[in-house]
Every structure is written in C-alpha cells, then in structure tokens.
Amino acid sequence: MKARGKRNSCNTGVRSFWTYFKGNYDMYLMLLLPIAFYFTFKYVPIYGLVLAFKNYNFAEGIMGSEWVGWKVFEKLFRDRTFWLAMRNTLLLNLMSLLIGFPIPIIFALLLNEIRQVKFKKIVQSISYLPHFVSWVIFYGIIVAVTSKNTGIVNILLGSLGLEQQNFLTEKGWWLFIYVVSGIWKETGWQAILYLSALSGVDQQLYEAAAIDGAGRFKRLWHITLPGIRSTIVVILILEIGKIMTIGFEKPFLLGNSMVSDVSTVLSTYIYTMGITRAQYEITTAAGLFQSVINFALVMGADRIAKLMGEPGLFESKIGKRKR
Amino acid sequence: MKSKSAASRAFDVFNITLMILLSAMFLYPLCYIIALSLSDATAIIEGRVVLFPVKFTTDAYAMLFRDSSIIHSLWFTVKLTVSGVACSLLITAVAAYPLSRQHLKGSGILMRLIVFTMYFSGGIIPTYMVVRGIGLFDSMWALILPNMVDTFLLIIMINYFRGLPQELEEAAKVDGCSNFKTFRKVFLPLAKPSLATLTVFYAVAYWNTFFNALLYIQDQKRLTLQVKLYQVLNMFSDSLDPAGGISATVIPENVKGTTVVVAVLPIICVYPFMQRYFVKGVTVGAVKG
Numbered sequence: 001m002k003a004r005g006k007r008n009s010c011n012t013g014v015r016s017f018w019t020y021f022k023g024n025y026d027m028y029l030m031l032l033l034p035i036a037f038y039f040t041f042k043y044v045p046i047y048g049l050v051l052a053f054k055n056y057n058f059a060e061g062i063m064g065s066e067w068v069g070w071k072v073f074e075k076l077f078r079d080r081t082f083w084l085a086m087r088n089t090l091l092l093n094l095m096s097l098l099i100g101f102p103i104p105i106i107f108a109l110l111l112n113e114i115r116q117v118k119f120k121k122i123v124q125s126i127s128y129l130p131h132f133v134s135w136v137i138f139y140g141i142i143v144a145v146t147s148k149n150t151g152i153v154n155i156l157l158g159s160l161g162l163e164q165q166n167f168l169t170e171k172g173w174w175l176f177i178y179v180v181s182g183i184w185k186e187t188g189w190q191a192i193l194y195l196s197a198l199s200g201v202d203q204q205l206y207e208a209a210a211i212d213g214a215g216r217f218k219r220l221w222h223i224t225l226p227g228i229r230s231t232i233v234v235i236l237i238l239e240i241g242k243i244m245t246i247g248f249e250k251p252f253l254l255g256n257s258m259v260s261d262v263s264t265v266l267s268t269y270i271y272t273m274g275i276t277r278a279q280y281e282i283t284t285a286a287g288l289f290q291s292v293i294n295f296a297l298v299m300g301a302d303r304i305a306k307l308m309g310e311p312g313l314f315e316s317k318i319g320k321r322k323r
Numbered sequence: 324m325k326s327k328s329a330a331s332r333a334f335d336v337f338n339i340t341l342m343i344l345l346s347a348m349f350l351y352p353l354c355y356i357i358a359l360s361l362s363d364a365t366a367i368i369e370g371r372v373v374l375f376p377v378k379f380t381t382d383a384y385a386m387l388f389r390d391s392s393i394i395h396s397l398w399f400t401v402k403l404t405v406s407g408v409a410c411s412l413l414i415t416a417v418a419a420y421p422l423s424r425q426h427l428k429g430s431g432i433l434m435r436l437i438v439f440t441m442y443f444s445g446g447i448i449p450t451y452m453v454v455r456g457i458g459l460f461d462s463m464w465a466l467i468l469p470n471m472v473d474t475f476l477l478i479i480m481i482n483y484f485r486g487l488p489q490e491l492e493e494a495a496k497v498d499g500c501s502n503f504k505t506f507r508k509v510f511l512p513l514a515k516p517s518l519a520t521l522t523v524f525y526a527v528a529y530w531n532t533f534f535n536a537l538l539y540i541q542d543q544k545r546l547t548l549q550v551k552l553y554q555v556l557n558m559f560s561d562s563l564d565p566a567g568g569i570s571a572t573v574i575p576e577n578v579k580g581t582t583v584v585v586a587v588l589p590i591i592c593v594y595p596f597m598q599r600y601f602v603k604g605v606t607v608g609a610v611k612g
Contacts, residue, residue: 034418045445287446
C-alpha cells in the first residue's frame, strides 16, 4: 500500500519529487551502465555519421574536421563499385526472399501435421541446429562438400557421368550456393515463429470443421492458413523492410575474386573500402545512405502492417505479453 | 479421429518420410565434415569418404594440436565467451528490471530510444572509430563492449519481468525492501529460466565472434577460433598440392575438416541441453500474431 500511495502523489510539486526520487533513485542507478552502453556504442556512432559531410582529418578528429556539404556523397555516387554493391545487395536479398520465404512456412505446416509428438520435437530440434553454426564453419563445410576433386557433390556428379563444377567460382553456381545455404541454415529457425503461431490456432475450430465433414486438406486451407495469416504477413513485411540490410560474414566468406561481380555487397564494400583502405568518409556516407533507406523501409513496413490491422513493430515487441 | 481416409494415411507416411529425409539433410554436412577429419588422406583423395570415416585415423587432430596457435585461440575464445556472457547477462538484467516497471518515470522514453537503435544505427565505420577512439583496439574488450547488450534479448527479459505477478513488488516493498533489493532477492531468482535463455544466446554469439575480431584484433595471440579457422581454410587453396608441413597421411582436406570440427563441437555438445531455451527465446517477445 505504501508504494501505491507514493506513486499516486508524484505529480504535486517539489516535495513529492523528492519522495519519488528517494524511493526510486536506485532504479536510475541500475540504468546507469546500460545507458552508458547505449550512449557510447549506439548513439555516439549515430553522431559519427556527420563524417559523411566532412573531410576527415586524423589530427583534428571528427568534430574538428572541415564541413564539405554533399561532396562526399557526390564522390560516392560516382563510384561504380558502390552501385554494384547496391545492386548485389538487392539481388541477393530478393533472391533469398523469393525462394526462401515460403519454405519455412511449408516446413512448419508439414511438421504441424505430424502427430507423433516426440518425433516432431526431434525433427524440429535438428532443423534449427544449423542456425547456431557460424558462417565460417559453414564456409568450411561448403568448401569441403563442393571441392573439385574430393568434395562429395563433385564425386556424385562424376559417378553420374556429369561434368564436375567449380561451385564457388562460377557466378551462376555461386548464386545458387548462396541462396541454398541460406535456406539450409535458417529454415528451421524461421519455422519456429510459424510453429508457435500454429499452436495458437483454436483447436475447437478443427473439431467443429471435422464434424461438418471438412477433410484434412480443407481444414488446412480454411483454418490453419487463415490462423497464421497475420504472422506470415508481419514476417513478410519485416523481411521486405530488411531488403537493404545484408550481413557481412556470408557474402564476405563465400565471395572471391572470380565472382566479385555478384558477391560485392554493401557490407563488404564498406569493409574493404573503409577498413582496409581507410576511406572513412565515403564508407560512412555509404553506410548512412543504406541506414536511411533501411529506416524508411522499416517505417513504411510498419505503416503497412498497421493499415492491415496488425500490431506495428513497436507495439508487437514491447508491453504485449504472450497470450 | 478413427475414420482416417486412405489419402490421409498416405499423406502421413509421405510426410514422415519427408521429415526424416529433411533431418538427414540438415545433419549430413556436419557428419560429412566429421568423417573427413577422421579419414586417411588416401581415402579422401580417392573419394571414398561419404558418410563414415574411411581408414580411421586421428593424425589430423594430432597435427592440428601440435600447432600451439590453435590452443591459444581456443583458450582465448573460451575466456572471451565466459567474460562476455557474464558482462552481458549482468548489464541486460540490470537494464531490464527498471525498464519493466511502467510506473518508473522516463522508462517509456528510454525504451523508445533503445528500440530506435534496432532500426537505425551508425553503421560499421562510425562504430569502428568509436571503438578505436576509446582505445579498445586489439583488446578482448573490443569484442565484448560494443555488442554487450543485444536489444532483442533485452526486450525478452523486460517482457519476462512484466509477466511476473506485480504483487511481488508491492509485497517486497511492504517488507521494507529497496527497489534494488526487490530486484536482487525477488525478481532475479524468479527470472532463472529467462536468464538461461539469454546465456545460451549470448554464449553462442561470443563463441562465433568473427566480424568484430576481424575489425578490432590484429594481435595473433588474440584471434578468436572463428578467425583462426578462417585462416586455416584460406591457407590451403582448393588444390591437392600438399602445402608445406603436411605429411603423407594428412592433406588440406583433413586439416580443414579437423578445424571445423574443433570449432563446431562445443555447440553440438551443448545443443541437446540448451535447445529447449532457443524456442522460448524466439517466441517470447517476438512477433506475435
């Protein structure tokens, strides 16, 4: 009761401010380190984006460097590698999305149809193991599996009398490997969300439908799919919002000079230009450009989700508990 | 549902077969790489390794561990994982509790500022300059501090605290506990399942540290296992010319396989024990239909 009394009286003047502060100062102390973290490693870098409008001078630091307006961006937009990286980022993400998006849904639907609970659990556990395997390990595995003379894939091709392939150095095959390895790694993981949505579908609906004589596939079509529709929509929107975001590790590891036409993406472009060649301004500009487009896409996606009657990104994450 | 139609039963059989095949596909590459690492070089060259080791040998492992730099990386990565998880857990828990109290003034705006960083970031270069600027370069802390709190996991933790009965807080206050004491003595012990989830996610993330190590670490003694693995993989090009130091029974394929196994083994070993927390982690606080 005491605590509640305190809470209700907190908007009346200085005195109540002190009582509030005395009762809650330790909460703010607890927040000190986390705030320091977010400030230093999230907000200071956001401030550091001003570098995109400056001529960086090591001695003067970011703040002291001279402003140059949009000059850095003009230079960036004249760089053909940057546009190549932009195109490839979109290309790889779109391909992965088009081919990869339905697969976890189908997998989840099929898995959901299995009634042997133990078997279902084991399959699910196995399916998301690859998610926890790093891309470096994955790269090692891909190299071993596709290696020209000793890899199992080429051995199989050879025994079928087909020509052996250099999977990682031919553009077409490289794209294929890129998309397939992504599916292999993330299908089980992405299916988790659909499976949890599926378990939330009202069981009474199925019983009612069964009484009405609806067969298994009819039930799937008329009950299960509508039941997870909103999850599908939200995830699709989120994925579209991320179309300009690309991880660094996968394209960096799988890529090589033979396929750089398709494997150069924004993250690897920023890494090679910025870190190895110390072109800080231009890569900061590239990062800012990417971040702004990204943010606009995410906000747009959020707006669309809300228009469709789904909870927005912020609402769905905070404050709402599991049903 | 006794009256199953033939079509329905046929579908069940098909479905179970498909799932077994898929599981095999998810596991096969890992099995294959383990088989490679334990096979004799000649068997690999002749292409006889398919699923099980052929002419079993541990030569490749013996050779790998003769190289002290692997041991160094292994030890460094263990140290990194343990310290990283400790720091991350502490800061995440300490942040989550106050933010989960909706009556706390300013918690709303702080939350918005934190969630904002999930959707807009300074990017690679500005973060790199901050880390370098505060002198973390070439130190283990460069791999811990910049990613110490994962906002997604923080939200999971906040939602968990919000889900606990709120009467607990009032009861503790009536008993004269300060906020901090309420957190430490009442809420934190109750949050053990959630903390376990966080531990798993953070541990995997630290164990798999690659990009940050590439950015911030140059000292060969502080290479994470993933970077070391990357070096080993690139040391031998995709040819069969035995590189220097490779004996007759060990070829690049063995060594690559062996290094991959060493890097992935801890994850596979803890996986059966940890996997129930993964699902909880994604579904709690994630997109909900």
